[in-house]
Amino acid sequence: MVKPSNSFHQVPLLLLLLLLVVASAREYNNNDIIATTSTISRNDFPPDFVFGAGSSAYQIEGAASEDGRKPSIWDTFTHAEKVVDKSNADIGSDQYHKYKDDVKLMHDMGLDAYRMSISWSRLIPDGRGAVNPKGLNYYNNLINELIAHGIKPHVTLNHFDHPQVLEDEYNGFLSPKIIEDFTAYANVCFKEFGDRVKSWSTLNEPNIQTLLGYDLGILPPERCSYPFGAVNCSKGDSTTEVYVSAHNILLSHASAVNLYRKHYQGRQKGQIGLTLLALWMEPFSDSLRDLAATKRMIEFHLGWILHPLVYGYYPATMRKIVGSRLPYFTDNESEQLRGSFDFIGLNYYQVCYVSDIARSLDDNSRDYILDVSANLEDYPKIRVQKNTKEFLDFSRLKVSPEVPFAPWGLQRLLEYVRVNYKNPPIEITENGYPLPPSTGRNDTKRVEFLQVYIESLLTPIRMGSNIRGYFVWSFMDCFEFRFGYTFLYGLYEVDFNDKDRKRCYIVGSHPSETTSVISSIVNNYILLLCLALALALLFSQSQAKMVKTSNSFHQVPLLLLLLLLVVASAREYNNDDIIATTSTISRNDFPPDFVFGAGSSAYQIEGAASEDGRKPSIWDTFTHAEKVVDKSNADIGSDQYHKYKDDVKLMQDMGLDAYRMSISWSRLIPDGRGAVNPKGLNYYNNLINELIVHGIKPHVTLNHFDHPQVLEDEYNGLLSSKIIEDFTAYADVCFKEFGDRVKSWSTFNEPNIQTVLGNDVGIFPPERCSYPFGVVNCSKGDSTTEVYVSAHNILLSHSSAVNLYRKHYQGKQKGQIGITLLAMWMEPLSDSLRDLAATKRMIDFHLGWFLHPLVYGYYPATMRKIVGSRLPYFKDNESEHLRGSFDFIGLNHYQVFYVSDIARSLDDNSRDYMLDISARIGGPPTISRLKGPPEFSLAPWGLQRLLEYVRVNYKNPAIEITENGFPLPTSTGRDDTKRVEYLQVYIESLLTSIRMGSNIRGYFVWSFMDCFEFLFGYTLEYGLYEVNFNDKDRKRYPKLSAEWYTTFLTKHGKERKSYSY
Secondary structure, three states, X not given: OOOOOOOOOOOOHHHHHHHHHHHHHOOOOOOOOHHHHHHOOHHHOOOOOEEEEEXXXXXXXXXXXXXXXXXXXXXXXXXXXXXXXXOOOOOOOOHHHHHHHHHHHHHHHOOOEEEEEOOHHHHOOOOOOOOOHHHHHHHHHHHHHHHHOOOXXXXXXXXXXXXXXXXXXXXXXXXXXHHHHHHHHHHHHHHHHOOOOOEEEEEEOHHHXXXXXXXXXXXXXXXXXXXXXXXXXXXXXXOOHHHHHHHHHHHHHHHHHHHHHHHXXXXXXXXEEEEEEOOEEEEOOOOHHHHHHHHHHHHHHHHHHHHHHHHOOOOHHHHHHHHHHOOOOOHHHHHHHOOOOOEEEEEOOOEEEEEXXXXXXXXXXXXXXXXXXXXXEOOOOOOOOEOHHHHHHHOOOOOOOOOOOOHXXXXXXXXXXXXXXXXXXXXXXXXXXOEOHHHOOOOHHHHHHHHHHHHHOHHHHHOOOOEEEEEEEOOXXXXXXXXXXXXXXXXXXXXXXXXXXXEHHHHOOOOOHHHHHXXXXXXXXXXXXXXXXXXXHHHHOOOOOEEOOOOOOOOEEHHHHHHHHHHHHOOOOOOOOOHHHHHHOOHHHOOOOOEXXXXXXXXXXXXXXXXXXXXXXXXXXXXXXXXXOOOOOOOOOOOHHHHHHHHHHHHHHHOOOEEEEEOOHHHHOOOOOOOOOHHHHHHHHHHHHHHHHOOOEEEEEEEOOOOEHHHHHHHOHHHOOHHHHHHHHHHHHHHHHHOOOOOEEEEEEOHHHHHHHHHOOOOOOOOOOOOOOOOOOOOOOOOOOHHHHHHHHXXXXXXXXXXXXXXXXXXXXXOEEEEEEEOOEEEEOOOOHHHHHHHHHHHHHHHHHHHHHHHHOOOOHHHHHHHHHHOOOOOHHHHHHHOOOOOEEEEXXXXXXXXXXXXXXXXXXXXXXXXXHOEEEOOOOOHHHHOOOOOOOOOHHHHHHHHHHHHHHOOOOOEEEEEOOOOEEHHHOOOOHHHHHHHHHHHHHHHHHHHOOOOEEEEEEEOOEOOOOHHHOOOEEOOOEEEOOOOOOOOEEEOHHHHHHHHHHHXXXXXXXXXXX
């Protein structure tokens, strides 16, 4: 104990200081921002990741006619009262006079960097020639002030505001003369400021500047031509000038970069790039026309500038559509352009939904808008559809307050750039949320926006995107171009009615809440380090008790040592693969009623295959014929039949809410129908009771691939409609005997893969296929029809069981019932229309095959058209029973497949399921049961896209992620760091989908412990617990993943409840 001089109740100093540490970690404890500070911190990002905020010269400086500055094109535009509120930025936020105060605010916030621009009209007022000494002095002072406060200046050379004099002289960017003048201006900047500025961007958002200024005419220099302009322009040609101006911007950029690299970069050690507006484009529907329109839109919006920078030429789509109106690069220009960046800045705000419109065949009577030939919309089915012209006028607002947040759009954008543009270094140079000035400082909506977008960056970083930094737009309220002061983005409020342009902290109130969020993210780790340093200084002058180790380790102060242990505990599991998990997410970040669990299935885990009256299932027959990879079986398996009490205790210790299990039909009703086996009934009652007593909810699947062999022998199992009655009778026994305690039922597991592998390819029981479709030589079957017949009977069996449950049990038992599907996500291998169409088919055949009847009562149109008469149809009453026959949908998701098109036979009677789809996926058909082979990259964005697809296309059903896990070879042992990383990113990715509105109720790891893995036997394991299959006692051992999941569930988890029965 350290006794303070005032004997402050003899409170232990360590405890007091520890409370300060805990308090510092919860700084700015506000209901609107608590999730931010508890979910992510700066430490979750790479050490050299840059956090900043931004502005631009015209928007923030003011002093428009002071100290030698002359007009830019934006001065001319605003003085003609062309913006919404007829305002201008003559005074603006007045940073010209208040830069020292502003830099102090940046320093207090903890920014690494400030993104700013230089006013060409202030530095070289005539566009070329003499440098304005007062302008030069201002930028030197601002840069020096930033550097002195530890803030890196990230400087843009041109942010929409080139000198009006150059526009008057030669039409600015329409003339190649701009290249020389821009390069000379850049030369002055590099020469005067480059010793301190280490990050340069040549131009800001040329892909929107040119469109709005030279086609629609709603931004300066207001050039357009009838009938294309959004306003009545007095000059211009919309069909060509939009492309000419962009071309000259690209050449100006390349020239400036070449100059920098040749004369400055070597000694100044800086980086140079270019910044684009980068909205993400999603198809409005899954029609081929909308898919093609989306592809065009992405290439015209993003590829227009990015493609030349990476490859040296415009995208093929643009070259084909625009034709002779699109300028071309000479060989020398192409060579200079290719690779002319050290980073790309992306300004991201929202998702746009794209639909196709007809295009004029005359390529000389089209502008950029008609070349793209697409409509854009903020959000499907929410707003009245705009044409592209109207939307892009709106796009300068960048994000509409009524549009839901879409951080998944940023993730898709980054993945697209990574895959298609050689994974360039990326900075998110703008990201922010507009609110009307009346909102004031209580900008909770902006807080929420920043939280989900900053957090969403972690997944692309882990997925390999080369993201270097993130900048909030904007640091403080400023003039917002076409919208004047009607919408503001600032972290700091500026009082534009006050001639002194006071920032919010001056008027006696706190900064905006977003300021607190950014400060909290940036400074959390610094607080801990400062506290540790303070303690070190304190105890270097005290007589504190010392710890002397066996090697006299420099007499380390006890308290300092203990504090270091506290800091270390905040970095528990300090491993590159898993450190971000424990610091980034916890159970508390999910809804209170969200269910976390783990799963298994009866045949895979129970063992006791021939004990206590159980008879063979189709999997017993299959494995006894040594058909699996290692010729093994599950006769003993993990032996949960005898060890269920030990296993339930492990589940309780782990902190599981629920255990996903299945019932063996062959154990409960050994002959498939008729008498119930009392010992089977007793086993499941005991297991369910044990779970309930330990506070664990049983989530029960009725059939997990393993119907009784006797029914297969009698009438071919799922191929006969007789299965419907027998399955319903079996379900009736389960509901009657267990339904008072089981509140979650799933009828079938993965029928969409069970039928393909068992009744088409023939590598699963019952091994039915026909030549030449089967992967093996089957002795029976018809691959062209049986895959569809078996699926049809499964759907009717499901709806019959659901109807029974709802009619006789649900009212009094208060449970839920659904079905579980394998749900891989499908991505096109390329952006060709054939691969896009193949991907749509694959999704319909894989997911829609079952989901469509469950939601709408009939098979997808794609399937009905392709399969024809081989696809069974639903009678009216069957369709009625099917529609809505679920309370939730279980999705088993493991990985992403990449889909490419192959030719389809025209004879629909000489095709099986595989040829009906006519697509090639990433890996042989058997890989689907492997689910997540180690060589596959982690792709949590695939799960997010899957959930978004289901939400939009299937009426946002209640969803449980019923399986998700990562396989490793048995030889891996317990050090399964790769599995930990997998679970981390997938669980974390769910938060974005939940915030985006997906109705996700729970998540189950596959699997709770090592078990028999069907075709792969014991060669691959998914378990959180290792099982020693060489030990007759089948001993369990926790793996690293078990420890991680336990920490995730219990460290900040809910208090466990016990349930009576």
